[in-house]
Amino acid sequence: MPRKSIEDYLKTVYELSQNGATVSTTDMSKALKVAPASVTEMLKKLADKGYIEYSPYHGTTLTETGRRIAEKIARKHRLLERFLHDVLKIDSQKVHKEACEMEHSLSDDAEESLCRLLKHPEQCPDDGKEIPPCDLMISSCEECIRLHNQGLEEVGKHNQNLVAMTHLKEGQCGKISFIRGGHNVLQRLLDMGLTPGTKICVERVAPLGGPVELSVRNSKLVLGKGVASKVFVEVERTS
Amino acid sequence: MSCHSCSYLNKKEINQKTSKRLKIALAGNANVGKSVIFNHLTGLHQHIGNWPGKTVERAEGTLHFKGYTIDVVDLPGIYSLSTYSLEELVSRKYIAVERPDIVINVVDASVLERNLFFTLQLMELETPIIIALNQMDIAKNKGIQVDVNKLEERLGIPVVPTIAVKGVGITRLLEKAIETIEKGPREKPAEVGYGEEIEEKINLLTKALKEVQVVYPRRYVAIKLLEGDEEIEREIERIAPQIVSTAKKLADEIKSIHGHSCSTVITSERYEAAGCIARAAQKLVPPIRPTMGERLHNFTTHKITGYLTLVSSLLLVFYSIFTFGDYTSGLLSTLFNGLEPLFTSAFGTGITGSIVWGGIMEGFIAGVTIVLPYIIPFYIILYFLENSGYLSRIAFLMDNIMHKMGLHGKAFIPIMLGFGCNVPACLGCRIMETQRERLLAAFVTTLVPCAATTIIILGLVGKFLGIQWALALYIFNLLVIFVLGRLAFKVVPGESTALIMEMHDYKWPHLKTILKQTWFRVAEFIKIAFPLIIAGSFALKLAEVAGLLEPVAATLSPITVTWLGLPAITGITLIFGVLRKELSLVMLAALLGTTNFAQVLTPVQMVVFTLVAMFYIPCIATIAALVKEFGWKKALSITMFEIVFAISLGGVALRLLTLVA
Ligand SMILES: Nc1nc2c(ncn2[C@@H]2O[C@H](COP(=O)(O)OP(=O)(O)O)[C@@H](O)[C@H]2O)c(=O)[nH]1
Ligand SMILES: [Mg+2]
Numbered sequence: 001m002p003r004k005s006i007e008d009y010l011k012t013v014y015e016l017s018q019n020g021a022t023v024s025t026t027d028m029s030k031a032l033k034v035a036p037a038s039v040t041e042m043l044k045k046l047a048d049k050g051y052i053e054y055s056p057y058h059g060t061t062l063t064e065t066g067r068r069i070a071e072k073i074a075r076k077h078r079l080l081e082r083f084l085h086d087v088l089k090i091d092s093q094k095v096h097k098e099a100c101e102m103e104h105s106l107s108d109d110a111e112e113s114l115c116r117l118l119k120h121p122e123q124c125p126d127d128g129k130e131i132p133p134c135d136l137m138i139s140s141c142e143e144c145i146r147l148h149n150q151g152l153e154e155v156g157k158h159n160q161n162l163v164a165m166t167h168l169k170e171g172q173c174g175k176i177s178f179i180r181g182g183h184n185v186l187q188r189l190l191d192m193g194l195t196p197g198t199k200i201c202v203e204r205v206a207p208l209g210g211p212v213e214l215s216v217r218n219s220k221l222v223l224g225k226g227v228a229s230k231v232f233v234e235v236e237r238t239s
Numbered sequence: 240m241s242c243h244s245c246s247y248l249n250k251k252e253i254n255q256k257t258s259k260r261l262k263i264a265l266a267g268n269a270n271v272g273k274s275v276i277f278n279h280l281t282g283l284h285q286h287i288g289n290w291p292g293k294t295v296e297r298a299e300g301t302l303h304f305k306g307y308t309i310d311v312v313d314l315p316g317i318y319s320l321s322t323y324s325l326e327e328l329v330s331r332k333y334i335a336v337e338r339p340d341i342v343i344n345v346v347d348a349s350v351l352e353r354n355l356f357f358t359l360q361l362m363e364l365e366t367p368i369i370i371a372l373n374q375m376d377i378a379k380n381k382g383i384q385v386d387v388n389k390l391e392e393r394l395g396i397p398v399v400p401t402i403a404v405k406g407v408g409i410t411r412l413l414e415k416a417i418e419t420i421e422k423g424p425r426e427k428p429a430e431v432g433y434g435e436e437i438e439e440k441i442n443l444l445t446k447a448l449k450e451v452q453v454v455y456p457r458r459y460v461a462i463k464l465l466e467g468d469e470e471i472e473r474e475i476e477r478i479a480p481q482i483v484s485t486a487k488k489l490a491d492e493i494k495s496i497h498g499h500s501c502s503t504v505i506t507s508e509r510y511e512a513a514g515c516i517a518r519a520a521q522k523l524v525p526p527i528r529p530t531m532g533e534r535l536h537n538f539t540t541h542k543i544t545g546y547l548t549l550v551s552s553l554l555l556v557f558y559s560i561f562t563f564g565d566y567t568s569g570l571l572s573t574l575f576n577g578l579e580p581l582f583t584s585a586f587g588t589g590i591t592g593s594i595v596w597g598g599i600m601e602g603f604i605a606g607v608t609i610v611l612p613y614i615i616p617f618y619i620i621l622y623f624l625e626n627s628g629y630l631s632r633i634a635f636l637m638d639n640i641m642h643k644m645g646l647h648g649k650a651f652i653p654i655m656l657g658f659g660c661n662v663p664a665c666l667g668c669r670i671m672e673t674q675r676e677r678l679l680a681a682f683v684t685t686l687v688p689c690a691a692t693t694i695i696i697l698g699l700v701g702k703f704l705g706i707q708w709a710l711a712l713y714i715f716n717l718l719v720i721f722v723l724g725r726l727a728f729k730v731v732p733g734e735s736t737a738l739i740m741e742m743h744d745y746k747w748p749h750l751k752t753i754l755k756q757t758w759f760r761v762a763e764f765i766k767i768a769f770p771l772i773i774a775g776s777f778a779l780k781l782a783e784v785a786g787l788l789e790p791v792a793a794t795l796s797p798i799t800v801t802w803l804g805l806p807a808i809t810g811i812t813l814i815f816g817v818l819r820k821e822l823s824l825v826m827l828a829a830l831l832g833t834t835n836f837a838q839v840l841t842p843v844q845m846v847v848f849t850l851v852a853m854f855y856i857p858c859i860a861t862i863a864a865l866v867k868e869f870g871w872k873k874a875l876s877i878t879m880f881e882i883v884f885a886i887s888l889g890g891v892a893l894r895l896l897t898l899v900a
């Protein structure tokens with residue numbers, strides 16, 4: 001299965017399911033201008049690879065892995081559209097088709113440079129769709145470039161509504177979303193079981209900005225405040 | 240316990256000269272019970288040293304069992320086999336290069352998931368492994384039931400349940416280990432399967448590595464290359480650079496699919512597998528009431544009661560060590576000094592006699608009166624605190640204060656030790672993770688007023704100027720530590736590491752293990768400090784007999800008299816203080832001919848003398864410890880710095896104090 005068609009399919013599912021709904025095969029077929037039978041066949045293959053969840057009657061949703069690929073390609077696509085439109089002054093009716101060809105060969109580095117050049121745009125020129133933020137970013141490309149320059153690395157995924165672990169109160173729980181830090185510290189945290197998606201609960205916070213004690217994977221860990229403030233979690237609503 | 244029974248059992252077999260050699264390594268997380276098991280296995284046939292060229296401790300011992308002579312190595316407690324710390328590097332090198340006949344992976348049954356994460360990595364090293372499923376009693380108390388058979392089946396490795404502190408299961412463990420070795424390489428244990436995408440890439444790399452000669456198993460190398468392990472990359476870069484770049488490309492592919500770095504994905508999947516096995520093998524029935532240990536934990540980490548406990552336990556520890564030390568030290572001194580007539584009658588009162596007594600014997604006495612009364616109780620208490628888990632609570636409570644100095648909470652422990660004696664404190668800096676932090680912590684500890692310095696502060700300033708002045712000097716000392724620590728932290732290059740530690744449950748320590756650990760640590764101290772103390776005292780006595788002291792004092796007088804405003808004689812006493820700091824006070828009394836220092840020294844002189852004595856040099860035994868841990872260059876730099884610093888400080892203090900007075 002060529003990478004290009006995987007990416008195009010995933011991107012289509014992504015775009016058609018913006019509000020998280022499942023996507024029907026008919027819609028896919030229309031959007032891709034491909035016969036429904038071929039679409040079905042392709043979707044089955046993608047499901048086998050673990051990129052989507054597919055059932056003939058309910059339709060298609062992206063898995064976490066699939067969503068990442070789709071998001072990345074959608075971002076490249078939209079950045080390219082902006083570039084073609086804003087810099088090369090190509091007509092907004094034509095940018096979509098051009099971008100479709102180019103998106104698959106654009107490297108991540110070039111993507112970052114584009115983002116910088118265009119001063120981190122937020123919307124597509126042709127349809128006003130939102131450009132997904134780059135992986136390294138909290139709110140803007142600028143921040144992501146700044147992080148790069150500091151030699152910091154990150155693991156995990158940004159989401160809305162994240163808070164630093166140090167903001168959790170004693171007894172509050174959450175799921176680790178991403179961690180930022182030097183290479184060594186990141187490796188250490190991962191080795192201690194703080195991988196993205198892991199549930200943690202804050203047990204105790206030492207006074208005067210001291211370390212945080214948390215329970216994770218049926219054991220207890222202590223993290224200095226500096227480290228804990230760079231671990232971002234999605235707070236679990238206590239209901 | 241098992242060792243007694245086995246050595247009894249096997250005397251016959253050994254006599255039959257069927258003795259064959261085996262190598263067993265104990266590996267596992269920190270605080271799982273490796274040392275207790277090690278002590279059960281090896282009894283007193285132990286040797287504690289360092290890994291070649293590293294400040295990582297290596298404990299080795301020998302036992303005889305079923306006609307085998309078995310060397311046991313206790314590896315340091317680690318959580319992973321990455322390159323985060325020296326301990327991790329040393330451990331994986333040892334397993335891969337020295338290929339022990341079997342690795343006994345000690346696993347804490349009460350924290351199964353985290354422990355299995357390490358087990359899975361050990362399995363990737365493809366050595367024969369058996370698991371000692373330890374702390375079964377604690378797991379039971381916490382409401383965790385582990386199904387040994389299921390665990391065995393899921394991992395494909397023999398599992399022996401043990402309760403190390405009670406000696407339960409140790410003999411069975413040893414039998415099983417031998418049995419596993421004798422059976423020879425069986426079918427491979429179950430492999431940790433990673434996700435399809437990663438497995439695909441591991442296979443690709445493993446194939447590419449076919450032609451390459453490495454000490455590590457190929458699959459392991461492939462995984463580590465994908466993880467971006469620096470050491471393995473360097474090694475492969477030398478022989479097959481194209482494989483490293485292929486690995487980088489493959490890792491990038493994973494990254495673009497998952498949105499995490501490849502090492503994150505691999506670590507996550509490994510934890511996933513560990514969690515899966517743990518959940519399958521254990522049943523959780525959490526007890527309704529919090530256990531005793533939990534309540535104690537809450538109390539000792541609470542923002543009020545925690546600090547209260549900390550302060551009172553430290554005071555108690557110091558008070559009891561000092562009272563005990565003072566009493567026994569006095570007792571021993573009288574005892575030894577009672578021997579003097581014996582010596583004088585043997586060697587005469589001439590030059591030989593005074594050199595033998597004053598040089599060698601007094602050096603020896605000095606050593607003994609430190610070691611027995613102070614160092615031994617210190618270590619016993621330290622190990623008690625460490626093994627029970629209280630030290631982790633101290634690190635938790637003290638982290639933010641230590642951070643102001645650029646060190647993290649664990650550094651409080653060597654600093655605390657330093658108040659007793661700087662030597663164990665320097666050796667105790669090993670608990671820090673990186674070489675940089677070890678050095679920084681050691682530097683700070685050499686500034687801590689040890690028991691001997693305290694004697695000077697109390698004996699001179701405290702006695703003649705009042706206790707409030709002594710206290711002020713003490714506080715000033717702490718301030719200096721703080722400021723210099725901060726400066727050193729800024730000056731020494733490198734990344735500072737943060738506090739990341741496991742908080743273990745409170746446990747009742749195993750007394751025999753503590754005593755053994757103390758014994759070996761004291762032996763180490765004796766080896767480092769005694770030769771130097773005796774040689775130093777001998778050299779000084781020779782100098783005295785040769786009439787060199789007066790000229791030396793005269794040579795030093797520009798510093799002592801002109802700059803510091805002290806009597807010339809203090810030059811000599813400060814030199815003696817290098818041997819043992821409180822000797823500088825004892826000598827001062829001897830040379831000035833009085834213990835009523837008020838008659839011969841002005842208050843300002845007393846303060847200046849004490850200030851200089853506090854900082855001017857780490858004592859000779861501490862220098863030896865520094866050399867052992869960090870090499871000559873660093874030890875000398877620290878020493879030189881402190882000499883210059885103390886002299887400058889003394890001179891400035893003199894001028895300021897005369898202005899005020
Ligand atoms: N209750 C209980 N305590 C144990 C057991 N094994 C070890 N311990 C305690 O756990 C602490 C750490 O043990 P140690 O051997 O020093 O761990 P190491 O860091 O792996 O060498 C000590 O206080 C031991 O007394 C066990 O099976 N049961
Ligand atoms: Mg140990």
Ligand SMILES: [Zn+2]
Pocket residue numbers: 078081096124126127
């Ligand atoms: Zn578009």
Ligand SMILES: [Zn+2]
Pocket residue numbers: 077096097099100
């Ligand atoms: Zn397009």
